[in-house]
Amino acid sequence: MKMLSAALLQLDASNGSKKYEDISKEGFAARLIRLYGRSGMFEHAYKVFDEMPKRGLMSFNALMGACVNAKKFDKVDGFFKELPQKLSIEPNLVSYNTVINAFCEMGSLDSARLMLDEMEKKGVQPDVITFNTLLHSFCKNGRVGDGEKIWGKMVEKNVAPDIRS
Incomplete structure (x- = not known):
C-alpha cells in the first residue's frame, strides 16, 4: 500500500496523469480515483473526478468507493444526494451498495x-x-x-x- 501511495504521489507531483490521453476516458480516470481511494488519498481522488471532462456513472461509483476506502464515510451521503442530478445519471446497484456500506461503517x-x-x-x-x-x-x-x-x-x-x- 505504501508503494502504491508513493507511486500515485510521484505521478501527481510530476503531473504525469496529464501526459496520458487516456485520462479523458472515464474508465482510466475511474481507475485512478479508485487507486487514490484505496491509498487513503481522497483529496487526490476527488481532484481527478472534479477535473474530468466527462463524468458518468462509472466515475461516480469510483468516487463513492474512494470515499469508503479512504474512510470518508460522511461524504458519501452528500455526494449520493447531489451528484446524480448534476451528472444526469441514475444510481445503480453498485451505487446503492456503496452507500449502504458507508452507512453501516458509520x-x-x-x-x-x-x-x-x-x-x-x-x-x-x-x-x-x-x-x-x-x-x-x-x-x-x-x-x-x-x-x-x-x-x-x-x-x-x-x-x-x-x-x-
Whole structure:
C-alpha cells in the first residue's frame, strides 16, 4: 500500500496523469480515483473526478468507493444526494451498495435500512451483497431482530444466500 501511495504521489507531483490521453476516458480516470481511494488519498481522488471532462456513472461509483476506502464515510451521503442530478445519471446497484456500506461503517444502520427501501422504490433490485452488508452490520451491532427482518426480506426477494449470509 505504501508503494502504491508513493507511486500515485510521484505521478501527481510530476503531473504525469496529464501526459496520458487516456485520462479523458472515464474508465482510466475511474481507475485512478479508485487507486487514490484505496491509498487513503481522497483529496487526490476527488481532484481527478472534479477535473474530468466527462463524468458518468462509472466515475461516480469510483468516487463513492474512494470515499469508503479512504474512510470518508460522511461524504458519501452528500455526494449520493447531489451528484446524480448534476451528472444526469441514475444510481445503480453498485451505487446503492456503496452507500449502504458507508452507512453501516458509520453505525447508521437505520439509514442503511432506509436506503434498501429507497433503492427498491427506484427499481433497483438488491443482491446478495446488499443483504450480506446489512445482515453483518445488524448482527455485529447486536440488532439480531433487525437482522432477521433483513433475512426475511432476502427470502422474499428470492435472493439466494451465500456462505457469508
